[in-house]
Amino acid sequence: MKKQILISLLIFITAFGWGQTNSIDHLKQEMEEVIEGKSATVAVSMQGMEAKENLSINGNLRLPMQSVFKLHLAAAVLHEIDKGNLGINDSIKLAPELILEYKNLWSPLRKKYPKGGKVSIEELLKYNVAWSDNVACDVLLDLISGPKAVQNYIHGLGVKDIAIIDKEIVLQSDWSRQYLNWSTTNASNSLLQILYENKDILSASSHQFLMTTLKETSTGKGKIRGQLPKDAIVAHKTGFSGKNKDGITGATNDIGIVFLPEGGYFYISIFISDSKEDEATNQKIMADITKLAWNYFQTKK
Numbered sequence: 001m002k003k004q005i006l007i008s009l010l011i012f013i014t015a016f017g018w019g020q021t022n023s024i025d026h027l028k029q030e031m032e033e034v035i036e037g038k039s040a041t042v043a044v045s046m047q048g049m050e051a052k053e054n055l056s057i058n059g060n061l062r063l064p065m066q067s068v069f070k071l072h073l074a075a076a077v078l079h080e081i082d083k084g085n086l087g088i089n090d091s092i093k094l095a096p097e098l099i100l101e102y103k104n105l106w107s108p109l110r111k112k113y114p115k116g117g118k119v120s121i122e123e124l125l126k127y128n129v130a131w132s133d134n135v136a137c138d139v140l141l142d143l144i145s146g147p148k149a150v151q152n153y154i155h156g157l158g159v160k161d162i163a164i165i166d167k168e169i170v171l172q173s174d175w176s177r178q179y180l181n182w183s184t185t186n187a188s189n190s191l192l193q194i195l196y197e198n199k200d201i202l203s204a205s206s207h208q209f210l211m212t213t214l215k216e217t218s219t220g221k222g223k224i225r226g227q228l229p230k231d232a233i234v235a236h237k238t239g240f241s242g243k244n245k246d247g248i249t250g251a252t253n254d255i256g257i258v259f260l261p262e263g264g265y266f267y268i269s270i271f272i273s274d275s276k277e278d279e280a281t282n283q284k285i286m287a288d289i290t291k292l293a294w295n296y297f298q299t300k301k
Contacts, residue, residue, distance in 0.1 A: 027296045028055045034288045040249075040275030042285060045185035046293050047193065047267045053297075059186040062161070063271040064178040064251040066171075066239030067132040068188065069150070069164050071214070071255070074129050075195055076153040077121070077140050078206040088122045088209075092139060105134040105172055125209070130216040132238060134168040141167050147181075157194050157201065161187035178241055178250050188255040188269035196235075196257055196267075211235055214256070222280075223254035224268060226287030228294055233259040249275040252282045258290065260297055268293055 027046075035042045035057070043058035080086045094109075096116040103110070109127045113119065124140050127133035141147060151164040165180040198207045220238035228234065236256025243249050255269035270286045277285075 022296065022299055024053060024055055024296075027292060028057065030292050031055070031057060031289050034285055034292070038275075038277055038281070038285060040277055040282065040285075041273045043185040043269075043271045043273075044289055045189040045267075045269045047189050048297060049264055049266070053266070056186055059189075060161070060184050061271075061273075062163075062182040062184060063253075063273040064239075064241065065162075065164075065181050065183045065271075066178060066241050066251040066253060067137075067168075067219075068183065068237050068239040068253050068255055069181055070128050070132060070137050071195075071237040072154050072162070072164060072191065073137060073140055073150050074125055074210060074213070075191075075202070076144055076150045077125060078202050078210060079153060080144055081121070082203045082206055086121060086143060088120070088125075090121050091118045092121060092124065092143070093118055094135070094139070098135070098139075102135045102138075102169065105168060107133050107135040109133045109135045122209075126213055126216070129210075129213045129237060130218055132217075132219045134172070138167045138169055154191065157191070159187050159191045159194065162191075175241075175244050175250065183271075185255070185269035185271050188271075189267045192255060192257055192267045192269070196265075217256075220254050220283070222283040223252075223286040224256055224258070224270060224290040226283055227291040228258070229261075232261075232294075235259075247276065249273075249277075249279065249282060252279065252286075254286055258294065260294075264297065266293060266297055 031044055043061050043063055045056050045059040047054050081088050094113055094116045099110050099116050108131045124136040127136035128140055147164045154162055162183040166177055171177050214235035217236050223238060224236055225234045234256050236254055239251055239253035241250035251273050253271045257265050257267055259265045268290055272282050275282050
């Protein structure tokens, strides 16, 4: 009789106890505990390979993207290349006046070409995505008729909860303008999924180029990949506003595809807005949340 009760108890624990601690609802609760008490607005969207592996915390909030939109731009430029309107090897002139105009903005490209020069669209795309370069971003925007063209392209893919209004030179000139280039984390995840699954969106070569470049992202190493194994593969794009005079961070963001060691992947988008926390805390929030997702998918296999 005692043996039968013990077996029944073990069955109950297995069916209900472990199942609860390895459920999407429990994962969401753990993520909410990471956010709890933080002086910031935090939005999280996560999607696994199965439709039910989905969670959202403030996923419909419209929050500033900052440089996350450079992924959207890259996709739009590659679309123009696929249509034959641009060539990836086309040479673009960087005028010395342009380089000077961007002297106060983040631009590894400017450091490489301090007096201007000629650069290919391929190089511009790599700097735009992997290095989050502001000169590369705005040059590419000019090639495809500006931010509105990127917004229209993304809306055409079915991702509507997004606005792309300004170039970087304008975006960075006025703190309040960053809020005009907004997205929800749910929309960011949708775009990641559309681009990765690539159902008649980009050519095979453009798709491979985009994914490879995203995996080479050098910014935000402490964000979504901060607590993952060093050899983890992450295709991601970051964004960051810096702090204003009141010590508030308008946006520190990261969206990406996290690839699991034995196959599989999950999409995750995390936006932190109007944060009074220091940047180390902001990044730890992202790293903690992503590690929880990583552990969940590793445990459930």
